[in-house]
Amino acid sequence: MGSYTSYLCFNTKSLREFINITAQVESAVKESGVKEGLCLINAMHITSSVFINDDEKGLHQDLAQWLEKLAPYGKDKYRHNLTGEDNADAHLKRTIMGREVVAAITNGKLDFGPWEQVFYGEFDGRRTKRVLIKIIGN
Amino acid sequence: MGSYTSYLCFNTKSLREFINITAQVESAVKESGVKEGLCLINAMHITSSVFINDDEKGLHQDLAQWLEKLAPYGKDKYRHNLTGEDNADAHLKRTIMGREVVAAITNGKLDFGPWEQVFYGEFDGRRTKRVLIKIIGN
Amino acid sequence: MGSYTSYLCFNTKSLREFINITAQVESAVKESGVKEGLCLINAMHITSSVFINDDEKGLHQDLAQWLEKLAPYGKDKYRHNLTGEDNADAHLKRTIMGREVVAAITNGKLDFGPWEQVFYGEFDGRRTKRVLIKIIGN
Numbered sequence: 001m002g003s004y005t006s007y008l009c010f011n012t013k014s015l016r017e018f019i020n021i022t023a024q025v026e027s028a029v030k031e032s033g034v035k036e037g038l039c040l041i042n043a044m045h046i047t048s049s050v051f052i053n054d055d056e057k058g059l060h061q062d063l064a065q066w067l068e069k070l071a072p073y074g075k076d077k078y079r080h081n082l083t084g085e086d087n088a089d090a091h092l093k094r095t096i097m098g099r100e101v102v103a104a105i106t107n108g109k110l111d112f113g114p115w116e117q118v119f120y121g122e123f124d125g126r127r128t129k130r131v132l133i134k135i136i137g138n
Numbered sequence: 139m140g141s142y143t144s145y146l147c148f149n150t151k152s153l154r155e156f157i158n159i160t161a162q163v164e165s166a167v168k169e170s171g172v173k174e175g176l177c178l179i180n181a182m183h184i185t186s187s188v189f190i191n192d193d194e195k196g197l198h199q200d201l202a203q204w205l206e207k208l209a210p211y212g213k214d215k216y217r218h219n220l221t222g223e224d225n226a227d228a229h230l231k232r233t234i235m236g237r238e239v240v241a242a243i244t245n246g247k248l249d250f251g252p253w254e255q256v257f258y259g260e261f262d263g264r265r266t267k268r269v270l271i272k273i274i275g276n
Numbered sequence: 277m278g279s280y281t282s283y284l285c286f287n288t289k290s291l292r293e294f295i296n297i298t299a300q301v302e303s304a305v306k307e308s309g310v311k312e313g314l315c316l317i318n319a320m321h322i323t324s325s326v327f328i329n330d331d332e333k334g335l336h337q338d339l340a341q342w343l344e345k346l347a348p349y350g351k352d353k354y355r356h357n358l359t360g361e362d363n364a365d366a367h368l369k370r371t372i373m374g375r376e377v378v379a380a381i382t383n384g385k386l387d388f389g390p391w392e393q394v395f396y397g398e399f400d401g402r403r404t405k406r407v408l409i410k411i412i413g414n
Contacts, residue, residue, distance in 0.1 A: 001139040001277040001414050003312035005382050036141035038178060038274055040314060040378050044389030046329050052237055053184050053229060058217035062226050063233070066209065071342065079334035088338050091329060095339070095372065096233065099328055102178050102240050102378050104272035106143050111270055113182030132387055134380035136314055136413060137274060138139050139277040174279035176316060176412055190375055191322050191367060196355030200364050201371070204347065234371065240316050240378050242410035244281050249408055251320030275412060276277055 004032030004135040007044075012125035018060050019120045021050075021131065025103070026110060028133045035108045037137015042100035044132050047090035047124035049097035055117045067093045067123075090123035097121050105137055142170030142273040145182075150263035156198050157258045159188075159269065163241070164248060166271045173246045175275015180238035182270055185228035185262035187235035193255045205231045205261075228261035235259050243275055280308030280411040283320075288401035294336050295396045297326075297407065301379070302386060304409045311384045313413015318376035320408050323366035323400035325373035331393045343369045343399075366399035373397050381413055 006028050008021060025041055041050045053059065071092035075081055078088030101118060104111040120131055144166050146159060163179055179188045191197065209230035213219050216226030239256060242249040258269055282304050284297060301317055317326045329335065347368035351357050354364030377394060380387040396407055 003413065005312075005380065005387070036143075036274070038176065038272065038314065040380055042378075042380070044392065046389075046391050051233070053233070054218075056218060056221065058220055059226060059229055062216045062218050062230070066230055070208070070346070078338045080330075080332060080338050082334055083332065088335060091335055092338070092342055095327070095329070095374075098233075098236065098374065100378055102180075102238055104143065104178055104180070104270055106272070111143070111272065113184075113268060115184050116182065130389060132380055134314065134382070134387065136312070138141065174281075174412070176314065176410065189371070191371070192356075194356060194359065196358055197364060197367055200354045200356050201368070204368055208346070236371075236374065240318075240376055242281065242316055242318070242408055244410070249281070249410065251322075251406060253322050254320065275279065 006133045008131040011128045012122045015125050017122045021120050022118045025118050032135040034135050034137040037105045039103045040134045042132050044130040047087050049094045049121035050101050051097050052101050052116050054115050087124040093123040144271045146269040149266045150260045153263050155260045159258050160256045163256050170273040172273050172275040175243045177241045178272040180270050182268040185225050186267050187232045187259035188239050189235050190254050192253050225262040231261045282409045284407040287404045288398045291401050293398045297396050298394045301394050308411040310411050310413035313381045315379045316410045318408050320406040323363050325370045325397035326377050327373050328392050330391050363400040369399040
C-alpha cells in the first residue's frame with residue numbers, strides 16, 4: 001500500500017468564499033501514483049469546509065444566502081462570541097457544509113460523476129487556512 | 139491491499155425517494171473478499187445523497203418534510219434556477235443529508251450498529267443516477 | 277497494509293451531551309502502529325454523531341441551541357414518534373452533525389489542524405451507545 005500527503009493553503013480576501021480545488025486534488029492523485037484507493041480531502045480548520053457540488057455561480061449565491069438564513073452572522077447572537085471572537089456562525093455554517101470529502105480513485109483518476117467538483121468553503125477568511133489531501137492505495 | 143469497485147443505478151419514478159441499499163452494499167463487501175478495510179459509498183450526483191439512518195417509514199416522512207422546510211422547492215426561489223433548472227432545492231437538501239458514507243469492514247462484514255441501514259436519497263429523480271461503492275483493505 | 281479496530285462505550289446521564297474523545301482516538305492510533313493511513317471514527321447509532329469542532333463551552337451551548345431550533349424536540353411533532361419513541365428530533369439533529377469523521381494519520385499521528393478536536397455528540401442518551409474506530413494503513 002502506498003500513501004501520499006499534501007497541503008493546500010488559502011488566505012481569502014473575503015470573509016466567505018467558495019474555491020474550486022478539483023484541479024489541485026487531481027494533481028495530487030496523479031503525483032501519488034495510486035491507481036486504486038481512497039482520497040481524503042479535509043479542512044484543517046473548524047470554520048471552513050471541503051464539499052462537493054456544482055460549479056455554478058448562481059448555486060453558490062444560493063448556498064451562501066441559505067447558510068446565512070440557517071446560521072446568521074451576529075457578534076451578539078452566540079455565546080462563543082463572548083470569547084472575543086465573532087465567528088460562531090462560521091462554525092455552524094461549516095457544520096452544515098461538512099468538514100471533509102472522501103473520494104474514490106479508480107484507474108489512477110478521481111472516480112467522479114459528471115458534475116462533481118470539489119470546493120473549499122471559507123466562512124471566516126482573511127487569515128491563513130489549510131486543506132489536507134491524504135491518499136492511500138495501490 | 140485489495141480493492142473493489144462497483145456502481146449501482148437508480149431511476150426513480152418520484153422526484154424524491156429514499157431507497158434502502160444495505161443489501162447491495164453487503165453483497166459488494168462479500169464479493170470484494172476484503173476482511174478488514176473501509177467501504178466508501180457515495181452518490182455520484184450532486185442532487186442525491188447516501189446516508190445512514192433507521193429504516194422506519196414514519197422517520198422517512200419526517201425527514202422529507204423537514205428537508206422541505208429547511209430547503210423548500212421553488213422554481214423562482216433560487217438563482218441556480220435561472221439556468222433553466224428547477225432543482226436548486228435538491229442541491230441544498232443533499233447538502234444536509236450528505237454525499238457519502240464511509241463504513242468499516244471487520245471480519246468480512248459491514249461493522250454496523252444494530253439500527254444502521256444505508257440509504258440512497260434522491261431529491262431530483264426521474265433520471266438515471268449512480269452510486270459508487272469502493273472498497274479497500276485486506 | 278495493517279488494520280486496527282476498537283470500540284468506545286458511552287452511557288450519558290443527560291439526554292444530550294458532547295464528549296471530547298480526541299485522547300481516545302489518539303491512543304487508538306498509537307496502539308495501531310499505523311504511520312501513514314486513514315482513521316474512521318463513527319457513531320454506531322442513528323441518534324448520535326461523531327464530529328470535529330472546537331473544544332469551547334460557549335460554542336457547544338450555541339450548537340445545542342441551534343440544533344434545537346432547526347430540529348426541535350417534540351413527542352407529537354413527528355410521525356416517527358407514533359412508534360412509541362420520542363426521539364425523532366435526535367435522528368434529525370444527528371443528520372446535521374454527521375455520523376462519522378475520517379482523519380488522516382501522518383508520521384504515526386492524527387494529522388489535525390490547530391483547533392481540531394473529535395467529539396461524540398449524544399442526542400438521545402441515558403442508554404448504552406458505541407463508537408467505532410477503524411484504522412487502516414502502513
